[in-house]
Amino acid sequence: MGWASDTFADLTRQQYQDWRERFYPRLKTLMEQASGEALLDRQLGRANWNTQNSLRSALSAQTNQMARYGTPLGQEAQDHRLGLRTALAHAGAKNGIREAARSRRFAILTGGASGIREQVSVGGDR
Template structure:
């Protein structure tokens, strides 16, 4: 008879708790309830594994999805990122003007600064609105049990 090393839930030496033995403690293979006992033990071990390894991460994921912590952090970064991007673009434009010897007058400079400020405000608003929409989608996806990645791939396929 071939011997197998099997871990049971009651094993203190296994990663899920339980003892290893040559028979595995699975009972008598000739018993009329051997199959259901084996299935029940495997199910208990799978449940113990889920509770031990996956459940804490699931709880952490759900608490992050339900809370506003990540959203608030991202919204705070958006303003800085947009401001840095527009500042870099303005600096590049000034350097280009200097290279070509262009010196915009007061009205031109004021017009550029006003247009730049409006574009920056619009970009910030659009980025924050998109972030809020994505956070809401992520929340609903988490509550439905769907992965956000799968939803995003479907949106890409549909072109939205």
């Protein structure tokens, strides 16, 4: 009783209890969001909307530019190209989001050192 080690042990217990009450619930929520599927699903939904809007504005800009020169666009070819661009943009955006989610999960599991690990030459393969 009254020893410095007892006082230090009490302080450590109080700090840990404070951390568990104030910070751990928020940390747990963030970890569940980062490792769950809900965040990925929301991002994939936004990707559809974003790629549609960007392609729509690109098509509008191209139509306006061609109209300045008085040249009409071939509608069939334009529709086909737009369909291909849309599919490619959707696939690229969604694949990028999935890869980022996979990297985030891997970083969580490994303690966030995945960037360093990728930069290190493993087995002389550089």
